[in-house]
Each structure stands twice: as structure tokens, then as C-alpha cells.
Amino acid sequence: MDGQTLEAFLALPVHPRETWQGGVARLADWLDAPPEEAPGQMGLIVWQSVPSGLVHAKPILPDADGGLEEFFETMLELSDVYKPPCRPARIECNDPSLAEELSRRLDGSGTAVRCLATMGEWNAVVREMADHLRSSLPPSPPSLPSLREAGCSDEQVREFAASAAEFYRAAPWRLLDDTDLIQIETPKPPRLMKQAVVLGAAAQSYGLGLYRDEEDHYALMAQRTDPRRMSLFSMLYESPADVASADPALWQELGLTPETGEAFPDAVFFAPDGMRRPTPREVDCLTIVLRGIAQTSEEELDAGRWTKWVRVSGKRRKCVLSIPNLLNPPDRAEWLRRGKTPDRRSHEIHFRQVQEFIESVGQGMDVDALNAAIHAQFSGRRPDDYVLPRNTPAERAEALYQDALGSFGRRRVLLAREAFAEDPSHVEAGILIAESTWGVEERIERFRLAKQAAADALGGAMQELAGRFWGFHETRPYMRSCQGLAEAFADAGRPDEAIAQHREMLRLNPDDNQGVRYAVVPLLLGLGRDAEASEVLDQYPEESALWLHSRALVEFRRSGGSARASKAIRAAFKSNAHLKQLLELEQPPLFPDSYAPGSPEEAAVCIEQLRGVWEDTRGFPEWMAKEYYAWERDRADLKRGQKRRVKKKAQRTWRLKE
Template sequence: MDARLERLLNYPVEPQAEWQCGVFDFSDLAGGAFADSPMSAAKMVLWVSRERELIHGKPSIDGAPLDLLILELLEFTELHKLEYRPARICVTDQALASQLNANFAGSGTTVTWNVEPDFWCEVKESMGEHMRGTMAAPSLAESGCSLLQIHAYAEAAAAFYRARPWQYLDDADLLQVQTPKPPKHLKHVTVLGAGRQEFGLGFYDSSATHWDMLAQRLNMDLIEVFSLTFNPISEAIESDAALWKEHDFPLETGDAFPQFLFYSRDNTRAPKPKELEYVTVLLAALAETTEAEIDSGEWSKQILVQGKKKRCKISIPDLLAPPDRKVWLDRGMFPEPRGNERHFRLVQAVIAQNEGMELEDLNALINQQFTGSIDDFDYPSETPFDRAENLCYAAIDAHGRRRIQLIRQALQEDPTHIESNVLLAESVHETSHKIELFRQAVEFGEAQFADLLETAVGQFWEISETRPLMRAKTGLANSLAADGQANEAIAQMLDILRLNSNDNQGVRYQIIPLLLSQHREKEAVEILDCYPEETGNWLYLKAQIEFRREGRNGQSADKAIAAAIEFNPHVIELLIAGPPPTMPERYTLGSAEEAAILIEGQMESWSETEGFIEWMCARFAALKRDSSKRRLGKKRKRGPR
């Protein structure tokens, strides 16, 4: 039995509580809005709590109705922290009620059925009305914009996508449009695409809204924003895709259909003519903007739209008046851990220089020299290395285009400064360019630490001066892997593990899937044996290796997957539930957050191991059945209460 379901069954029964639930076709809610979408075949699970008027609903493409019902019941109780069970559960389907009753038999919760429970039906009808009202496709073709306007917009969007301004800007670069006068909600804008997942423009009514959204300090249900994204034409609003085809409007690629919409809690709409004209001017101006103009912090472009000259003036306030470390922190942009390493090295130097000093006196000396804010400390600046170091660490504390400017200043002071070369490599998009820059950083590092490469093998991370080299090697390995050069990436990773046997960088998690992709199972097992640990990441890697060695009927493989599922069952639950969840910023062992990170890191390797994902899910279901039978057997032995 699922551990969460077992925990639910151990909760006290609330005599006054009644929950209602059911599974029905998603199309019942959405009507024809998703007729040509995979969602047309989805099932909708709906749970409601009468006593607290709580509602929980979620569509799902795959899964048996009972499994979906139980999965959403557990999510419902966890989401609302309901540490009790209802005395009654009413299900809208008789067969489903009977199946669910088997899970609650003898627990004090009664499961009944009613095809139309009042409260549940009211909720379903209300959801349907809301969905049908808000999910009507907000077609640009029916927005009141003229064909000439839409054609100009299509041309500008294609030019913008072709120019790829996200190679210079990311979501920390907030642009302010001064001319033309921005309509409401469109004064501030960021370029999307630096993360290579979503491309386009994000708009904000104020700079505060942007930073609060980035720091996740706002209730997203209350936000009203415009967004322009590029999507496959197959996912475009049908009438708009037909319009592009009928009038042969420009389209840079089939994956770059521009969708410009306004989103709010109660409404999604197409732009009005003035809003479309404004974004057309902005797209065309950004398409013609150079990297040098961006670095100037403020620039103006005169462009031709529908035969008329239009001027667009744009600025990046953070380049005109660069924020300090405190401002970035106030915005919610947390500094990177490596930003503390220079301070740590200075402390280490003081300790080394005063070897033999009494501990109490040494602590007093360190407190005297290093107490206070890290921002107020006076770092050396006599040599080119010192000046490059200062600029490099200022870059680490900065974000967006400001970081790149500081990196380049650092490299002007000292072109061989390792960390600055690493930061520059991290900032570029093209994989081959990344490889070139990371390889150069590695060469600089290996030249500077030639002696330590002979005398300190295995201890590199403990020597903080060598950490930039280790990051350069890791960046090179990851870039080689992304470029399909798996064996070259493996060679770098093996060298990282040789230099730093403690593997503080977690390279072991990356190298094993790569080794498996190259059918180097023996080496994968050797690394697995070198780092025995009790984490979900490790246990699922071990299960995959044993599956590849023995097949689906192997005893070792069976024990390995049982141990992995026992440690973190959320992995299989998330796999069954559908698309992977949003990547969390932090996690605890055994949690759903750990499962999300684990799936992100191992899914490609799992997919390359034929039958492994299906086998994991089958073993998960079998273990749940076995656990349920054992629990039921224990209850029968105890007899009635």
C-alpha cells in the first residue's frame, strides 16, 4: 500500500465530514474547446469536502479511474493539510465506489455511491461554466486588428526570432520602453529564451511586478500580464494558423508561431489593435538591436512598419545605474555559493601564516580581520590577478547583462583568470563555443596548478584555489555530453573524480547514465560501489544497472527497485501522473521534490534502457497490491474492534 494512503488510514475519523468524488470525461467540462487536443480523451478527477467547501480537481491522460481517484485524494489531503478522514465518502460511480471501499474496509470511513450528489454536481457545473467561458480560443483573427497590422506583426516576429536576442539578454535584464508610449501592462519587458525552453517576450506593468514574480512573491492567480511566446504551429489557435496559411504571412520556422495574449484570472484575450501595433514596433526594433547597443544601456531605433517610420527608444536601467549586491538580494536574486570562496581563502591564508598560534589567539585574530559585512571588506588590487578577481566576484554577485560586462572587464585585466573564463563560458548559448571556452579555462587551470596536479590528487576540492579549475572541467564535461561526445565527457568526469575523490560536485550522478548509454556497465558498477549512499538518486541508478545486467526477472534487480520505491515512492507516482513537475529549488530525501529532480536527471537514461520504465511501474503496482493484501490480512487476524 502507498505509504501516504496508509498514513491517511491512520488519521482519526471526523464524524461530521463528508467528501464527494468522481471521475468523468474532461470534455464534459471544456465542451469543444479541446476537441482536436489530446486533452479531449483526458479524465477529470474531482474531490470536494462539504464541511469545509474545499475543491480539488485535476485532468489526466493516463491511469485507471481508481488509481487516479486515490492519487488525487492523497494530493487533496496533503495540499490542504487535512489530518483527518471523513466519516463518509460518496462516489458518483457504483463500481468505483465498490473498489474504493476495499481500501477503506474496516477503517471507520463508509464509502457509498450516488450518481448525482448535490454539492459535487454544483461544483462540477460551476467549473464547466467557468472553463467554457474562459477557454474559448482568443483568436487574433477576430480581435479587430487589420490584415495589414497582422502581416506587419508576423514580419516583425519572424525577424525577432531570426535575430535571437536571447543570446545577449536573460530574464534578469528588465528593459524599459520609453518610445512609443506603452499601453497598459506593456511598459517593461524581458526577453525570454536564455534558458532555451520558452522564447519570446514577457511584459510587466512595473519593475516591482517583474522582480516579485521572479522571486515568487506574488499570488499568480491575481496577476494580469501580456506574454508573447513562440510555439509550434500545431499548437497555435486554429483560426490564427489558418489565417497565416491563407495570407502567406511570414513564419521563421514551424516551431516559431508568435502568440501574443493577455492573461488574467478571469480572462485570456487577444491584443487590441493599438497593443498589436506597439509590440510590432518593439519586435522590429529588438530584431535590429546590436550587442554593442545593448551594452550601452540605452538606444534608439528607427524602423519601417506598414510603410511608416517609427521610432523605438529602449533602456536597461540596471546597465545605466548598476545595482549593488544588496539591491539584488532585496529583489530576491540570491548570490551563488562560490561568491564566498575568496573570503574563505583569505581566512585560510591567515591560518597558514600563523601556524602554531594558540587557538584562542587565532580565533581572536580572525574575528578582528574578518568580522563585518563581506561587502565592506577591502580586497587586494595591486596585481592584474587581484583586479580580475575583484571584478570576477562582482560579476558573481550580479545578474543578466551586467554580469557579462564585469566578466569581460576582468578578462581585460587578466585573460588567464580561470573563474572569469568559466563565467564567460557559462554565459554563451552555442554548445561548440561553450566547449571552446571551457577547454581554454581548463588549460589555464592545469598550467597554473601543474604542481598540485602531481601532489594533491584526490584532494582538489579541499584546496579552494583549485575549485575554478574543477568547475571548468565539469562545465567542459557537461558541454561535451550535450554535444553528443559521451566518451569524451566521461573521460573528463573520470578525471574530476580522480582529482576530487569526495566528489563534492556530484559528478557521480552524471557519469553513470553516460556510462550506461555507452554500454560501459562494468565501470558504472565500479563507481556505484565507490560511493554507497542512501538517496533516491543512487537507489534508482542501482535499480537501472541491475535491470540492465539481469533483466526484468532478476532477483537483484527486483530487490534494488523495491528498495528504491520504499525510499521514495513519489518517483513512480510522478511518472504515472503525467508530465514532469516544475523543478524545485530545494528538496529533502524521500520527498516529491527529490523525485522531480531525480526524474529530470535520469529520464533520458531510463528511456534508453528498453522496458525499464514500464518494469518500474509494474513493480510499483505489484508492491502496492502485496502491501494492501498484507495489511488486510493483519486486520482479519485482529478481528473486529
């Protein structure tokens, strides 16, 4: 043990009324869970002041016992809370060996040590911490049987493994997303596998989802139902370590290997009453469908209905699939019913039509008369209320582009391509095509071409409108192509070029209607360009979790764990208390489409944006965890103090009544 730590503790004055209770809390013991299921197999050294209720906790490594050095360090940290710092007159421990060693070290120092079999208040504090962490623990997955144990023959398992590998290699998520519901016509599907969607377009979960009928899918898409109350199949590619069934052992026995180490095909049926493995008939159908989709060309898929003959176990099997959204395209009302929010770009036609109306009839009219005319002409009109001309290639391209904005999935891609074929100078159609392009290098090139075409169309207006770009309709294609190019550069691991695009956008449009600042700050922090990140943070002051956590990181890098850094990180914790809980999950939270300040969704966005720079900043994750527990402790102290004050006030009131 470092003698300096003990000397520093002994140098503190003794507070005669202070009693500290301390020990090691293994959270696995308090969570009623095996150690491997506790968060990081975490342990804590916990000290509590009995008279004041102050608590201080410090994480220790898994399997560590918490040596005297750590105990004295945590006691020194707790002493700093007191003004002036002090040490207690009494220390109580529930570990006999720890109490004996502390007693030997502190003999004659004015701090007495004794061993207590039970420490009620200390136990209550640890239980409170465990209850807080228990809510963040994922439920233990049930152990499911292998496909062989579910009744499948080894030959069926081999064919399923081969078709899943072929599906993974084909990567159909490059062409389809989860709005493109596929109807399984042949083979005759089991009752719960009549519809399918390809998963993976969002680069989060890859595989195939299967539904009993289309309404189940639409209800889930519109969030009209709790997925836990639904019955559905999924075939997801997982790491073998995350598979809940005995299939990895079966694969090893049969000499099968996943397409990649993280692409083990896990087929499971989910229902409100639990999970089960697919039956042999369901596995046969799944095998044929996976192979049929894998062997489908882009031209066949775009036809909307196609037939494939696939070979399974040496036999030719017919597979007929269709995409109703391509054969019978939904209208705007139907997409809304399915929970799809209209593309914001579709509303710009209203803005443009108003501008053209003002230019054509507004000359010489006073403001009131012009406003009345605009209201009469446009009030209550929706994007699809406009009947656009289709006489010239340029007009047809614009009309097709507007149709594309009102569509989703593969239908949007096809309409955008048709618009671009009509008029290759239609920048917005080119942007839609670029957005749907999976390969990042091809996407970069498409956005480059769109940006150049948009700049050519603007000509001299580029300089005239700089600083107020977004307020003019004709500038928006250029800004959108810049944003798409920046995101593609970031995806390609080229952050400097992404930052350059974002910087240009902020120069042209300082009001930042597109929210560029939320992307550029994490990129700057990732490259260590903290001064530039601070400039952006100062230019757009706000109290969001992302902003406050970014400020705390900059301050930590500048001054270490200083009081300024501590103040900054506590402000971030206060803005959103969900972040630490989400960080403790084994799987990162999914990136939401939208969020409200202080919500778990906002915390998920903050984690997605900053996790990388946190982990790359030496000492920051540990410091943040320490600060969080200190903040939690202070919040608990405040609550206990409030309760004591309320109790004392009530007691005084009763005494006065008596």
C-alpha cells in the same frame, strides 16, 4: 488465444473462499473527460479479490478491448500473489459478453462465472485509481479567439508574424536572461506592457514576458507571489498543436508560416480572472518591441539604453529601450531583495583571506590564539565587505571578478569581460565568460583554454594535491573549468569526453564536493557502461531517488523483471512517490534550482536525468509502470488491512464493554 495461458490457469488449485471481480476500466469514463484528455487514453484490466481486497491492474493499449489472453495473463499474475498460487472458486464480471466467454472456457473447471450488473467494491477500486490519476491531468486549456477575432486587422497580424519570426532568428536569449529587465520607453506602452524580459536563456521557454511594472517581475523572481494571482503578458514560441487560440487556422488562411515548426508565436494575457488575447494597440506595441530587440546589436545592448527605428507597415517607428540593471547596477542587498541567491564562489574570498591571514600572522601562535585572532578579524564579514586593491592589472582583474560574482545577467558578463581584459591569465574570469557563451563549440574551446591556464598555474601541485583537491583554494579554478568542459561536451552530444572529464574530477577530489557523480551516472547508463555506473553508485551510497532508480535500471538490464529488480524499483518508488505522476504529464516538469528528498522537485530532477535511458532500455518503461501499479495496489491493500484491523479492534472493545 494461446492455449498455454489457459492451461496454466486451469492447472492452479481452486481456493474455495476466493471470489475475483474483473473487467476493463476505461479511465476516460471514470475521469469525466473525453478520451483524448485521459492519460495516454489509458485503459486497464482490473481484478480484485473480494474477500482479501487484493487488486491487480494491467494497462492495455488505447482502443483495445482486452482479449481473453490479457484477462488470463492478469489472473495468472494475481494468482502469483497467493502463497501457494491459486485460482478463485468464483469470478464475477459486469460485461455480459466477457462473462459468457469466460464461463464457456472455464466450464467444469471448478471456477464458476457469473455476470453482475454492478460490482460495488470493484467500482470503488477503479474510482480510487481514477482519482489518483485525475490529480495529474493538466487542465483543459480554454479556447481563445484569433487575433482577427480580437480586433486586429490582417495587416497587423502579418506584421506581428514577421516581427516574431525576426525576433526568433535574432535569438536574443543568447545575450540576455530573465534578470535583465528591459524598460519600454518608446512607443508609449500600454499599461500592462511597460517592462519586458527575454525568455529562453535556460533553454526551456523561448519568447518575451511583459509586466505592468518592475516590482511584479521582482516579486515573481523572488517567489513572493503566486503567478496565478498576477496579471502579465507572454509571447511564447509554441508548437501549433499546443496553441490555445484559433491563430494557427488564421495563419494558414493568410499564408503565414512560423519560423520553424515549433516556433508559433502565441501572445496571451494572463490574469487571475482568466486569459485573453492582446488588443490591437497591444499588438502594435509588441510588434515594434519584438522588431526593435531583434535589430539590436550586442554593443548597443551593452550600452544600457538605445534607440532603434524599425519599419512597420511601411512606416518608420521609433523604439527606445533600456536596461536599468546596466545603467544603475543593483547592490548585493537589492539582488537579495529580488530573490537572487549570491553565487557560492563569492564566499571563497573569505576562505582565501583567512588563509593569507594565517600565513602572515599565524607563525608561532598556538591554536587557541590563532582561532581568536581569526574570529576577531573575520567574524560577521560578508563578501562585499572586503575592499580589494586595484593598483595593478592583476588586482583590478580580481576586484572586477568579485564584482561580477555579486551581479547577475548581462552585468556579470560585462564585468567578467572587463576583468579578463585587465588580466588574460585570470582563469575564473575566463570561466565566467565561458559560462555565458551560448554556442557550444565556442564554449568548449573557452573551457579548454581555462582548464589549461589553471593547470599551468598549479604546476607541480597538480600531482601533490591529487586526491584532496577541493580543500585548497588554488585548485578550484581547475575543477570548475573541468566541470564546465564536461557539461559542454554533454551538450554537444559527446558523452565519452564528458565522462572522461568527470572521471578526472573524481580522481582528483574523491569527496566530490561538486556533485559530479549525479551527472556521470546517467551518462554512463546512456552508453550502456552499467559496470562503471555501478562502481560510482557503490562508491557514493545514498538513498536519493536518482540513485535508487539508477540501481533499479542496472538490475533490470542485468536480470530483467526479476525479484531483485522488483525490490530495487519499489525502493525507488518508496523514496519518492511523485515520479510516476510527473511522468504522466504532457509537458515534462521544469528542472528546479534546488530540491528536498522525497519532493516533487527531486522527482523532476530524476526524470530529467534518466528519462532518456529509461526510454532507450527495451521493455523498461512498461515494466516500471506495471511495477508501480503493483506497488500502489500493495500499498492500498496494506491500508485496507490496517483499517480492517482497527475496525475489528474497535468492535472487540465495544463487545467487551457490553
